Amino acid sequence: MSWDDFALAFFSLDILRQACPILLSGLVQTLLLSAMVVPLGLFGGVLLALLATVRSPFVRWPLMAWVDVFRSLPPLVLLIFVYAGLPFAGLEVSAWGAVAIGFFLNTGAYYGEILRAGIESVPAGQVEAARSTGLSRGQAMAWVVLPQAVRNMLPDLISNTLEVVKLTSIASVVALPELLFQARQAQSVTFNATPIVAAAVAYFVLLWPVVRLLSRLENRQLAGRR
Amino acid sequence: MTGWERFADSFLNARVAAEYLPKIVEGFGLTVVLALCIIAAGLAAGLALAVVRSLGVRPLNWLIIFAVDLFRALPPLVVIALFYFGLPAAGLSLSGFAAAWLALSLVLMAFSEEIFWAGITAVPKGQWEAARSTGLGFLPTLRLVVLPQALRITIPPLTNRTIAITKNTALASVVAVPEILGAAQAGVSFGFNPTPLTLGAAAYLVLFLPVVVLGRWIETRFAWKR
């Protein structure tokens, strides 16, 4: 196959021009989806991390089991289970609803672990010092623990958020018209790979700065942890 | 029928379970094979790239960094779609299994290279200098002095990342690979009952729950002294 054929199959400007509107609408959906599932997952994570501060074994063990189960199930399995399974239980869910439930469970478990580890990374002496000056439990959490915890877990939080945004692509499997779904549609209509390449480029342009930032933060963190 | 009976009849139907269990077990085997192939290729390639990067050849390093960034920024499902739906446009057809294997190996390569590299740079310069001053060459120093120290600190992040990427084998169902999720979905549409999905989810738990728990253990076992 000649270079021209190759370019035609993967980088056809003509096809790109045709597919542009639907790809753009897909991109918008991807951004909307991210704007929904990231806060949703963070909310779930905060709930789990707060529960994790309860010392009782009746909370600890079920909590750990919950987190590990939802970290063990591949997100796509969870999504399909919710989307294709729940109707059999008489619960019709839309693609958006299924994505919301699946991501809340999966992403929440990951955010929860990160937040918990971040809070636990702050030495106990910090809380004791704060309490000894009369700060309440909540004030010590807000002014002393969380600011330090956020700094410690910032790379993990950003990294997980990057993964969540990438993960929205699985919504294409339940026919939610986000970027990958639209690219696949365009590709199957045109028999040309250009739309998928364009979608990949869009993801890359969108997420590359985050990857760069992360790789610097992570390098620094690992070096500091020896 | 009570609500519970209806639920059990849908999701825990013994007849359907018996019928589709063999398929799920086959899918389980396929998932394990795919996962092992990804881990072997991904980690080997990642380590190789990190070693090459430590040679410090500028243009080569830029290339490596770009490849790593690329596969960290692209959603795995997009990479799989590129290989499976895109490559035929170039007259090159990959099986679903090969497409998923290649895509996920590249993703694991990218993430593990980053971790290996961070581990290598975290080993103090003095270690290199001490080894080189005793007459050890570059590669023996790397292999005998630097890598053993680097690998130890990379184990926790590497384990977690490997688990996360290996779970993406479920994405192979999208490109018609009859691994666990694929087999389960086929079962649901043939049997018109979601029990195969329950089986599939259970199969993933059997496969990944021990690994996730192991990852948790490794994280505390190799916890950094602060």
Add this chain to the structure above:
Amino acid sequence: MAAIVRAHGIHKHFGALHVLRGVDLEVAERELVFVIGPSGSGKSTLLRCLNRLEEPSGGRIEVDGIDMLDRRTDINRARQRIGMVFQSFNLYPHMTALGNVALALRQVLKLPRGEAEGRARAALERVGLADRAGHYPGQLSGGQQQRVAIARAVALEPRVMLFDEPTSALDPELVGGVLQAMRELRESGMTMVVVSHEMGFARAAADRVVFMDHGLVVEQGAPEAVFGAPREERTRAFIRQIDRH
């Protein structure tokens, strides 16, 4: 003189471990009580029970007339009257020296920002660190960090200050500055309970020395008496060991 701290029959269990086995301690106003004893004898646990960082398993504790173990006591208000200085400083690394001192002034006493910072500055001045107000703990030496920690406690104008081995984590040449700050605090009339191995400081500044072992007060008295002519064999053995260093 009125007693500021009255602790009676304090017990503390950690699981099966019986760490405090009925400790009595009274500290009079303006008194400096020095607590010594072997490692693991329960000195830290006793101090931490006094402001309820540890929950005693039994006994009564009254500080400045407040029943510390009463459920109805607002523990956060009560703790304003009890300053504590830790062996490992426990400064907040994400705040400047001034921020460390001002935090409780703002959040607990609810002082307006300007007033809180003014008082924080004054407290830093007292420990000789007015010029370090804008520094973060990571930019300060261990001795300076501990003096900021003292300022953090002093700024709340407590009735009594608890010191848990304030100089043990310091390089020898940095100990002097911290002891100097404590000496000045004492001269200003502060009531103090000090757990420490600084025997020279004890001889010079303590009104009373309390020797603890295995969760009990074994012996107490004036420094000259406890150091010069200990009555108990265990005290004698401990002091011999310390003096060898």
